[in-house]
Amino acid sequence: xxxxxxxxxxxxxxxxxPHIGNALDYLLADIWxxxxxxxxxxxxxxxxxxxxxxxxxxxxxxxxxxxxxxxDQMYGNFQSLMNKVGAEYTDFVRTxxxxxxxxxxxxxxxxxxxxxxxxxxxxYCVGHEAFFTDKEVEATSxxxxxxxxxxxxxxxxxxxxxxSAFTDKVRExxxxxxxxxxxxxxxxxxxxxxxxxxxxxxxxxxxxxxSWGVPVPNDPDxxxxxxxxxxxxxxxxxxxxxxxxxxEFWPADVQVIGKDILRFHAGIWPPMLLGLELSLPKKLLVxxxxxxxxxxxxxxVGNVVDPNEVIDQYGLDAxxxxxxxxxxxxxxxxxxxxxxxxxxxxxxxxxxxxxxxxVASMISRYQxxxxxxxxxxxxxxxxxxxxxxxxxxxIALDEVWVMVRGLNQYLETVKPWVIAKTKDTDAxxxxxxxxxxxxxxxxxxxIADLLVPFLPDTANKIHKxxxxxxxxxxxxxxxxxxxxxxxxxxxxxEA
RNA sequence: CGCGGGGUGGAGCAGCCCGGUAGCUCGGAUGGCUCAUAACCAUCAGGUCGCAGGUUCAAAUCCUGCCCCCGCAACCA
Numbered sequence: 271x272x273x274x275x276x277x278x279x280x281x282x283x284x285x286x287x288p289h290i291g292n293a294l295d296y297l298l299a300d301i302w303x304x305x306x307x308x309x310x311x312x313x314x315x316x317x318x319x320x321x322x323x324x325x326x327x328x329x330x331x332x333x334x335x336x337x338x339x340x341x342d343q344m345y346g347n348f349q350s351l352m353n354k355v356g357a358e359y360t361d362f363v364r365t366x367x368x369x370x371x372x373x374x375x376x377x378x379x380x381x382x383x384x385x386x387x388x389x390x391x392x393x394y395c396v397g398h399e400a401f402f403t404d405k406e407v408e409a410t411s412x413x414x415x416x417x418x419x420x421x422x423x424x425x426x427x428x429x430x431x432x433x434s435a436f437t438d439k440v441r442e443x444x445x446x447x448x449x450x451x452x453x454x455x456x457x458x459x460x461x462x463x464x465x466x467x468x469x470x471x472x473x474x475x476x477x478x479x480x481s482w483g484v485p486v487p488n489d490p491d492x493x494x495x496x497x498x499x500x501x502x503x504x505x506x507x508x509x510x511x512x513x514x515x516x517x518e519f520w521p522a523d524v525q526v527i528g529k530d531i532l533r534f535h536a537g538i539w540p541p542m543l544l545g546l547e548l549s550l551p552k553k554l555l556v557x558x559x560x561x562x563x564x565x566x567x568x569x570x571v572g573n574v575v576d577p578n579e580v581i582d583q584y585g586l587d588a589x590x591x592x593x594x595x596x597x598x599x600x601x602x603x604x605x606x607x608x609x610x611x612x613x614x615x616x617x618x619x620x621x622x623x624x625x626x627x628x629v630a631s632m633i634s635r636y637q638x639x640x641x642x643x644x645x646x647x648x649x650x651x652x653x654x655x656x657x658x659x660x661x662x663x664x665i666a667l668d669e670v671w672v673m674v675r676g677l678n679q680y681l682e683t684v685k686p687w688v689i690a691k692t693k694d695t696d697a698x699x700x701x702x703x704x705x706x707x708x709x710x711x712x713x714x715x716x717i718a719d720l721l722v723p724f725l726p727d728t729a730n731k732i733h734k735x736x737x738x739x740x741x742x743x744x745x746x747x748x749x750x751x752x753x754x755x756x757x758x759x760x761x762x763x764e765a
Numbered sequence: 766c767g768c769g770g771g772g773u774g775g776a777g778c779a780g781c782c783c784g785g786u787a788g789c790u791c792g793g794a795u796g797g798c799u800c801a802u803a804a805c806c807a808u809c810a811g812g813u814c815g816c817a818g819g820u821u822c823a824a825a826u827c828c829u830g831c832c833c834c835c836g837c838a839a840c841c842a
Binding site for chain 2: 280282283288289290291292294295403455456458459460462463465496497527528529530531532533534557558559560566567568596601602604609612613615616617619620621623624625626627628629630631632635636668671678679681682683685686687688690746747748749750751759760
């Protein structure tokens with residue numbers, strides 16, 4: 271058995287419905303997790319929701335309920351999305367969990383040597399109850415466009431975390447990949463960002479400006495800033511600091527995040543960990559955004575794609591397939607219904623589904639469903655394994671499809687249907703045919719193994735069909751054609 | 766002069782580091798086959814490899830200048 275592994279996903283802010291970006295987090299983490307489990311490792315897989323902060327409080331007030339009551343009804347949306355994308359998570363954390371809150375306060379105490387009180391000064395809008403950057407203030411000529419009031423110069427007392435003290439250690443860890451930022455260009459971006467050193471970060475707010483959050487220990491006027499609170503989830507969910515077991519899983523092997531939150535995970539999180547005398551995570555996997563028709567997804571444009579809709583129409587495995595292979599693991603990707611449906615029909619249907627069908631069908635027809643001995647096939651798995659290790663899941667799937675194509679080409683070369691014509695009169699032909707078909711089954715079973723992390727249901731179905739040595743009854747074909755968004759070739763001919 | 770990535774046949778990409786047949790997937794055309802989900806297999810379609818120079822026997826690949834696009838730079842998944 272392998273060692274214990276730990277993977278995390280960003281915890282989304284629970285003030286909105288989950289979207290495709292969240293789904294991507296869960297999917298990538300789940301692929302990695304299933305792959306590791308397949309290879310005999312024990313994997314702990316964290317997910318959760320971030321439930322503190324002004325936006326939550328404001329939304330709750332708007333609805334006339336308590337903040338906690340509000341998040342109680344919101345977090346389930348995320349949980350159901352995780353389940354819907356098939357994420358086999360092991361731990362679900364809410365930042366309003368009692369243990370998490372207590373642990374954050376414990377962490378605050380432990381970090382005391384690196385915490386000091388300072389003054390934050392900036393442009394404040396009373397209507398927003400929030401500070402604005404110089405740039406924003408300048409762009410609006412000093413007047414808040416939403417409230418038609420001038421920004422006020424306000425200073426407030428904050429606690430600060432002395433992140434600057436850890437600049438050298440953090441930079442060194444990133445540079446030498448002890449905390450590896452994947453992909454490399456994100457690493458370089460971040461190193462450039464901190465070339466003048468890490469900045470100390472404000473980690474609290476006066477209660478009058480932030481009412482809904484973890485109270486700062488021993489200071490009733492201050493509330494813990496949400497990022498410190500949120501980042502801590504990765505260890506509190508393991509039971510840190512008081513429950514047994516967390517040491518077996520920390521440091522995390524992979525932390526999956528979106529590109530927008532890299533600087534918190536590379537600039538605040540490591541100083542926190544170092545202050546707590548904990549190891550840094552081994553890898554940060556930074557994925558990009560999903561565009562729709564090359565445009566940014568946004569509610570106002572109305573081009574938001576709901577992952578639930580995709581899954582409901584095409585099935586879970588089709589969803590996982592497209593977002594794993596056609597949205598590059600480490601960069602932005604593009605979704606359109608046409609692209610999706612094309613990939614579904616051609617790659618899943620014509621390539622994979624069809625080749626499974628044709629092999630199964632030949633065995634049923636020529637050998638009454640008896641497979642014979644499926645030999646261990648000897649395809650080169652290294653490119654696939656390398657891609658998985660490099661966290662380029664899209665490339666790994668490319669490799670699987672090389673095998674799928676290869677099998678179709680193999681069949682075309684040996685022509686089992688030709689051999690079958692003489693098998694009744696030629697004993698050699700019969701055994702040759704059996705050998706060829708068994709060989710094909712061997713390849714399909716291997717393909718199924720490689721698909722386990724990506725298309726668990728499909729992999730399982732393929733196994734079911736062939737594993738007993740006799741072709742099982744098939745419940746229809748694997749990926750039946752769907753033409754909702756693309757022309758149907760069967761009707762096109764008539765035109 | 767902020768840092769970085771990129772401009773390759775209709776679309777999306779690889780190749781460039783280690784110069785010398787321009788490759789892959791999808792789409793299109795033709796042919797083959799009939800085991801299969803109107804599928805599969807083969808071949809072809811001939812693209813100034815952003816522009817202009819330079820180095821070289823030879824450059825998509827190295828050097829210089831220019832044009833254009835994008836990411837980060839700013840608490841946008």
